[in-house]
Structure formats: C-alpha cells, structure tokens
Amino acid sequence: MNSSILSIKNISKSFAKIDEDSITHAISNINIDLKENEFVSIVGPSGCGKSTILRLIAGLIFPTMGEIFFENKKIQGPNRDIGMVFQKPTLFPWLTVKKNISFGLDINNEYEENKINEMIKMIGLNDFANDYPGQLSGGMAQRVAIARAIINNPKVLLLDEPLGALDYFTRMNMQDEILEIWKEKKQLIIMVTHDIEEAIYMSTKVYVMEKNPGRIKEEVKIDLPYDRDRTSLEFVEYKNRILNLVKF
C-alpha cells in the first residue's frame, strides 16, 4: 500500500529553552512521503527547523508528536541505513583519512581494503590517505566526511548544508560529485541548504519552509533534465518562483 521508503507523519518538535521556562516550537505538522532515488532539498530562512528534520530522520533526536517510518518501521534511533553528513566535516582528528573513511566498516567488522581504496580514489585523496585531518583543506575534509557516510551504503543519505562552508568554485565541483554518487547508488538524498540555486541545480524536488513554527510552505518539483544549466530560462524561472516563496 505504501511504496515510499521514508514517510514523515504529522511530526512536531519543540525544545525547552535552557534559561527560561518556555518552549520553542521548532517544527510543526510536517508530512512528507519520499521514494527511493529521489533527491530532495529543503530550503528556508534560518531557524525554520530544516536541520531539526534531518536530525529527527537520523534518529539523533525524537519527535514531540508524530512518527517517522523508514521502510515501514518506526525510527527508534540511529540506523546504519540512514547516513548523515553534517555541516562541519567533524572528522575524527585522531584517525588518518583512510581510517576515518573506514570507521563505519571497522566498527561493524566489515573492513574491506578494496572498498576503502576505491572510495579514497573516488574522492581524489590518494596522496592524503595516511595524513591526519588537521592537514586537509575544508573542501577535502568535507569530501572525506561524505565518503565516510556513503561507504556504509545507506539507503537514505542526509546532507545538512554539506557545502555551506566551502568557497564558490569548490562548491560547484562538489555539487557535481554528489550528483555522480547519487546517479550511481540511487539512494534517497535529503539535503538542507540555504542556497536556492544549489537546490534547483541538484534536486528532483524542493521543499520551501517558513518559520515560527517551522512548516512546509510549498513543494516544488523540478522538471529539468540533468546536467542542468544554471543560466537557462527555465532554471531562472524556478529560481524566481522559489525566491518569491521565501520572501514573507
């Protein structure tokens, strides 16, 4: 009856404030159904609870109300099939690049030398495999973080502004790299971003959110073939439409 891999049903999440006796309603009444091989972006003003949605799906926090189902099972905690890349690379500084990438395999006793080397090659860091993260640039570190998440072969990949801290050119490169990965592995990707152009360039569907409390304002399907041309008329039209939605 339900072909979706991930369904978010009526969730709300509120946080207690630390210093005063009040509550912040981060998100309220979110309903999303997602299938495999979709690339979904969530855009919206800061503070609208974009990242909260990802953390809920990852099982790092739990909804105040509502339920999230992954493959028709309720999410009870973190799950290897749901990978996440955070805004900061958060590499383990005490492990080499190679050991960082293989972390997920190591702790689950699935160490596979070939798989790891392939991954390092794919992100183009052969020369840095045995270096420690302190020696990497921001772009390289984020590439390692992405490799570390996808080596587990997750069915859902959550990206929390993964390219936010990178410069413009590195970002464009990385957008294409992520798209390559997605085309090959066909997993469901959910990406939070503040860059509307990035969302349109990469996704099949864009959710526009508004805040206080965070909720979905509109779902925009992007019907453009890949590889998309950022300067094409249709692209610009999508951009204008979403920009108008974000204005409030």
Place this chain on the structure above:
Amino acid sequence: MDNKFTKSELKKLEKKSKSKKEMFFDLLISFLPLLSYAISILEYLFIKDKYENDYKYRYVIFLTVIIVLYLFFLIKNLYIYLTCGDDEKYIKTKNKSLWLFVIFLFLTLFDYLTLKTGILMYPFIPWVNDIINISIEDYKNLTISTLYSLRLLLIGYIVGVVTGLVTGVLCGYSKRVRYWINPILKVLGPIPTATWIPLIMIISSSLFLGAVFIISLGVWFSVSVATMIGIMNVDKSYYDVAKTLGANDKDLIFKVAIHSAMPNILQGMTQGMSSACISLMVAEMLGVKAGLGWYITWSQSWASYNKMFAAIIIICLVFNVVSKILDSIKKYLLRWQNSGGDIE
C-alpha cells in the same frame, strides 16, 4: 609539483643562508666547553688538596668522558652539516654547548669550595671524586636499591593508571557512576597521598603492598580526574557522527570517547608520575626497607653523606629517564595533534 624532494632538502631550500661570520661564531660557541673543561682539569690537578683524595684520576676520567662524548656528537653532526647541508642535528648539539660550558665552570667552583679549601664542610658536602669513589665501592647496594625503587614505582604506577582509567571512563560516561565516585574524588583528592603512609604501614600486612597502594592511590586520583574531565568534554558531534555510522555504546567509549580524551588522559598520567615519585620516596624513607629512599635515610644514619649524594644523583637520573620515556609515549600517541607540519 613534479620534482619531489625530501624534508631536509625542503628545509635547506627555505632556509636563509648564514654569513661566514655567523658560521664562524657558531663554531666558536660549539667548541667553548673545551675551554671550561681545560680550566676544570687544571684547577683539579694543580691546586693542592685539603683532604686526602683516593683514586684521584677517576674525576679526570669522568670529565673527559663527558667532553669526548660531546665532541664526538658535535663533530659527527658537523660533518653531516658540511656534507649534506642538514644542520638540524648540528644546531641541536650546538645548543647544548653553553650549558656544558657553564656546568664545567660550576664543577670547577664546586671542587674548589670542597676538596681544595673545605669552605663547604666535609663530610657534609663531599667533592665529586669522593661521590664517584663511593658509588663504585658501593655499586652493589646502589644497583639493588635502584631496581627495588623502580619495581615499586612501576607496579604502583601501572596499578594506578589502569584503575584510574577505568574509574575515569566510567565517571565521564555514566551519570550514575559519577554520582557515587565524584564526591569521593572531591573529598579525598586534595589530601597528599603521603599523609596515609603511617596509617597504611600499620594496617597493611605487607609493607610492599602498602607502598604499592599509596603510590597507586595518587596516580589513580590524577588519572581518574583527568580522564573524567576529558570524557565529559568530548565534542558531542563526534558521538552524533559515530552513531549515524552505526556505533553502539561500546564503540562510542572505545572508538570515540577515549581517543578524544587522550590529551587529558596523558596529562593526568604525567601528573600521576610526579605524585608517584614523591610517594615512592616518602614510603621508602618512612617504612619500606629497600630502595633508594631507604638508602638515603640509611646512609644518613651512618653519617655517610657521600652515599646520600650518590643516591640523590641516581634518583635524579632515574626520574629523568622515566619522564623522558613517558614524554615519548605521549608524543607518539598524540602525533595526530600537530599534524600541520613543523611550526617554529
């Protein structure tokens, strides 16, 4: 870049070249200890002794061994510098020269004040040759005492580190454990462990075990506290990342928390070592009938002050070696910390 070169070649390329004058000055400084060595020898051999001095030439040999060792390394590293251009080792050796220069001068002065004039009264303060003589004469007792001390120190230290790690990790990770252990640490922590010695000496069935307990208590305390703080301060985002990669509680402790807390843990271990050394000496001086601490009080009671000095010098050497070893362990375990290359 296509052409690859080694680290030393890179350094050579990036270094400012020294002028001839500077190089000559460096060379002059590096041979300075020879001068004070000569002064030492001349002072020792040509000023008349006030006291009887057996095996007079042992001191000369002692000084000569030092200067020969120094010159050997200096010339070897100078040779490396002149042939390969890598001056790292040469500069390291050269940097020791001024200290060595001063040490020889100090030894000269000390010899003059003791053996030559008796301004510093014998037998309370012996001259160096006398200490050398007594060390050679009593080497058996000194060796055994050193080994005893080392055994006690190591056993106590290892017991303390292991128990400290266990309590520290549990306290840092689990609120329930912290509820029970933290107050104990807070109340007992500030008491210097040596305070317990008289009590332990009475209660415990074996003095050796009592001493092990005292030493490990201090180590346990510093390691527990440091580890606990380290683990409590682990960046929570590391846990988030590890969890999304499939880590369970065990992985979070052993693969994330302990590594992240390693700088703190090692700092606690260093602190623990100095407290262990203090406890060791006090325990040996007060109760245990073996070891260098015991040797010191024992020779004092026989008024053999030269033996006391010999033991103190050995303690100084042993503790220095121990902390050097600890330092290199620390450097190895924390090699990921300064991975940004050499910053000078």
